[in-house]
Amino acid sequence: MERGSAQATLAVSTVIFALRPDDESGLKTLWLPLVRRTRDPHRDLWALPGGWLPADEELAAAAGRTLRETTDLSPRYLEQLYTFGDIDRSPGLRVVSVVYWALVRSEVAERASVGENVRWFAADQLPPLAFDHNRIVEYALWRLRTKVEYARIAHAFLGDTFTLAQLRDVHEAVLQKALDPANFRRSMESSGTLISTDQHVAGARHRPARLYRYDDRANEHDPPGPTR
């Protein structure tokens, strides 16, 4: 193969979602870390963590390294989200960005560094971001809202077992609307995807809440290579 003469440049970026209570409403909300740009173009705008792809570094490794360098976050697993490559997405230079994403538990998110140039934002209250990064976050939110991934979403945010109230928190944060607890319970119990365990957690004010887990068959379709 010959290398083409005109070249696009490769970059990587990451979208990291965590579930956190909103300061004002107390409701669980999706948050993500952003980095303030200290260089042109788009100096001083907030952007997704990321950087250039060195020729000798794997895509996911570069995404993980640039995320760690800017935010101290190291999710166990980054999944490829999508590749954004519109000609005009970066001024003056054709940049194709391979975007990775992860969902992290709040304990992990709390270990992230914050400061003048790194901050967490509520995903539904973002300022205008650098480049096409608002569009990238919108696409990630859309992917999150497609129901097919709820089993993975709940697992990433909550761990192996969870109460129905915790699972409802996840659905409410993703859908950005309140759900009726009784309807939610009926819908989950009839979905065939949840398995009831014998364990309970003691609630502060209520009777102990039963713990559930997702049926493992929900994971039988993991891909054979690329996203593992």
Add this chain to the structure above:
Amino acid sequence: MERGSAQATLAVSTVIFALRPDDESGLKTLWLPLVRRTRDPHRDLWALPGGWLPADEELAAAAGRTLRETTDLSPRYLEQLYTFGDIDRSPGLRVVSVVYWALVRSEVAERASVGENVRWFAADQLPPLAFDHNRIVEYALWRLRTKVEYARIAHAFLGDTFTLAQLRDVHEAVLQKALDPANFRRSMESSGTLISTDQHVAGARHRPARLYRYDDRANEHDPPGPTR
């Protein structure tokens, strides 16, 4: 932003699946077009249609153009499948390939050019391909087999309306196994995703078969931007 010094090179490739009867068994099978390489590396091996990304061409446009140039195929719509970028996937040069895919009806596939250097292969009987292209096809097949996309798959292969027998052909080709007609009918009718129409097609030997279409709600989760 500064451009990194060491650079990876961007390419695009396409995986085009069509449903065709297998010559020997007569069963519907997934086929895809491949192009024989006329240059090193991997000269004479079969490869997915594709080429370099020019700096002034959109990703999907480059995928469509290289597909058209090699096979004469022009699917109405190419969807981004995944970006493959392993350091060692191409000898001597770091190549990151953004792979697009499409499902085409057999009428479309029949208009494709074939010749010494372009040929259709059964997806489950591929020779060793150039680069990591066997792995790319495997990944595409995996994506096809995740049930969540059946509505789109059937629509792409069959059009707006179809008989249950035609839909079973699609499922059998994707799953690569025979399905019991009665069980399949029960499963589809209870799935809540199919709508029965008043139309029928006259079967050669049987009573007229009813036409079905997918419930439009199956498409409500189309992405807001990137993959449309």
